Amino acid sequence: MEQSGRTASPQRFQPLDEELVRLVAGGDSDALAELFRRYAGAVYSLAYRMLNDREGAEELLNEAFVRVWRQAPSFDARRGKFSTWLMSVARNLGIDELRSRRARPQRADPLTPQDAELDPADERVDVEADVWNSERRRLIREAMRGLPAAQREALELAYFEGLTQSEIATRLGDPLGTTKTRIRLGLQKLRDLLLSGELGAEIS
Amino acid sequence: MTHGDVRDLIAPYVVGALEAPESVEMEEHLEGCGFCANLAREALEVVHCLPYVAPQRPLPGGALERLLTSISGGASGIYRTSTIAEATALAPAAIEARAPATERKGRRWQTWFRSPSLFPVAAGFILVAGMAAWNVSLERELGSERREMDVMRGRLGQQSHLLLMVTSTASMARPLQGTALAPSAQVRLIMDGESNSAMLFASHLPPLGSNQVYEVWLGRQGVRVPAGTFQVDQQGDGECSLQLDGSIHSYDSAWITAEPARGGPMPNSPGIARGAL
Numbered sequence: 001m002e003q004s005g006r007t008a009s010p011q012r013f014q015p016l017d018e019e020l021v022r023l024v025a026g027g028d029s030d031a032l033a034e035l036f037r038r039y040a041g042a043v044y045s046l047a048y049r050m051l052n053d054r055e056g057a058e059e060l061l062n063e064a065f066v067r068v069w070r071q072a073p074s075f076d077a078r079r080g081k082f083s084t085w086l087m088s089v090a091r092n093l094g095i096d097e098l099r100s101r102r103a104r105p106q107r108a109d110p111l112t113p114q115d116a117e118l119d120p121a122d123e124r125v126d127v128e129a130d131v132w133n134s135e136r137r138r139l140i141r142e143a144m145r146g147l148p149a150a151q152r153e154a155l156e157l158a159y160f161e162g163l164t165q166s167e168i169a170t171r172l173g174d175p176l177g178t179t180k181t182r183i184r185l186g187l188q189k190l191r192d193l194l195l196s197g198e199l200g201a202e203i204s
Numbered sequence: 205m206t207h208g209d210v211r212d213l214i215a216p217y218v219v220g221a222l223e224a225p226e227s228v229e230m231e232e233h234l235e236g237c238g239f240c241a242n243l244a245r246e247a248l249e250v251v252h253c254l255p256y257v258a259p260q261r262p263l264p265g266g267a268l269e270r271l272l273t274s275i276s277g278g279a280s281g282i283y284r285t286s287t288i289a290e291a292t293a294l295a296p297a298a299i300e301a302r303a304p305a306t307e308r309k310g311r312r313w314q315t316w317f318r319s320p321s322l323f324p325v326a327a328g329f330i331l332v333a334g335m336a337a338w339n340v341s342l343e344r345e346l347g348s349e350r351r352e353m354d355v356m357r358g359r360l361g362q363q364s365h366l367l368l369m370v371t372s373t374a375s376m377a378r379p380l381q382g383t384a385l386a387p388s389a390q391v392r393l394i395m396d397g398e399s400n401s402a403m404l405f406a407s408h409l410p411p412l413g414s415n416q417v418y419e420v421w422l423g424r425q426g427v428r429v430p431a432g433t434f435q436v437d438q439q440g441d442g443e444c445s446l447q448l449d450g451s452i453h454s455y456d457s458a459w460i461t462a463e464p465a466r467g468g469p470m471p472n473s474p475g476i477a478r479g480a481l
């Protein structure tokens with residue numbers, strides 16, 4: 001179909017992320033700005049969730065995209081998509097920052113454990129220009145809400161705060177075995193929810 | 205570690221909650237065991253959704269300007285001088301390195317860029333791409349029969365339309381434009397080349413008369429092929445898993461029309477929405 005030369009509404013079609021990364025690798029800062037437009041909201045939101053402070057989240061956001069700029073030439077689209085890679089970069093930066101904060105006594109624990117309940121108010125904030133990202137976020141959060149609170153909390157402590165199973169058990173005052181089970185069941189259930197057709201029916 | 209031990213630890217491993225020694229043991233096992241590696245990859249696809257659980261925050265002002273200054277050798281942030289290691293993918297190489305399906309996709313997309321009017325919307329299809337990769341690996345490593353593969357792929361296309369929405373390198377989305385009959389219609393066709401499946405998602409379509417359905421048509425060189433029917437709810441929202449009579453890449457256009465119940469072999473009414481693929 002790509003050879004047909006049809007041009008209906010070409011303005012609706014945008015370059016793929018991977019194409020933009022290729023341009024970034026060639027030094028195109030406009031392409032970087034476009035990737036930023038697409039994903040900065042998601043990266044910043046992830047960073048804020050992890051670090052729980054605005055300044056730290058801004059630093060992380062900036063650094064994640066500086067790495068996109070620097071590492072674009074070695075990005076290999078065959079190994080996975082750009083957004084997955086970007087989010088992994090951001091999450092790893094967040095984990096490292098959290099560890100280094102924990103190691104700094106003067107900033108002993110700036111983090112208050114966040115309630116595992118999802119904040120419904122933020123649903124109204126449409127900071128992502130990309131409708132796909134908003135939709136994806138909505139669906140994933142919907143699935144996450146379907147988890148029992150204890151499982152969700154265990155997963156969030158692991159993913160967003162970088163805690164190990166035993167740290168999570170200590171934090172929540174649960175036996176280690178219970179924590180292990182919650183993580184395992186939580187991930188399994190989340191997968192089932194993401195796959196379930198019931199959620200799909202709510203797509204608007 | 206036995207396979208059983210590993211399976212119990214896959215979830216904490218992929219969310220990064222294992223202690224370092226266990227993590228190393230896991231990686232050693234996964235490198236040598238395709239079956240467990242497949243399970244881990246499958247779990248990882250779910251983990252790739254987790255960043256989007258974070259509540260959305262409005263971007264601080266000036267963030268882009270700051271980035272552009274940074275890359276032009278300007279202001280440095282704390283990370284410039286910190287000891288933070290170069291970030292690598294969350295997933296262990298043992299898992300991510302096996303992605304035959306993704307590899308093929310990569311090459312295909314490359315050629316698509318040469319046609320500037322057809323830049324596909326980047327839709328981010330983690331799960332479908334991943335599951336397709338999983339299927340391919342499973343076939344290779346466990347010797348599943350091809351027919352079984354086809355059934356699995358078919359089921360993937362039918363059941364997991366949510367995944368199509370969520371997930372991307374193998375899939376792409378094309379908008380269809382509402383015609384004068386349905387100016388506010390929002391319609392997206394999502395196509396996954398790997399599983400050769402497609403789903404249509406429609407919003408704000410006009411209500412149907414009794415005994416009517418919406419029918420989707422795919423065009424190929426001037427010939428319209430019926431591809432499925434669907435109903436809409438009170439908001440005019442509906443969806444449809446399309447039946448394809450050939451490669452998804454062989455179609456050049458799509459329409460929706462309102463038709464008598466059960467649809468028909470030829471369109472009987474003007475289009476409600478249409479678009480080039």
Ligand SMILES: [Zn+2]
Binds near residue numbers: 206207239240241
């Ligand atoms: Zn094994």
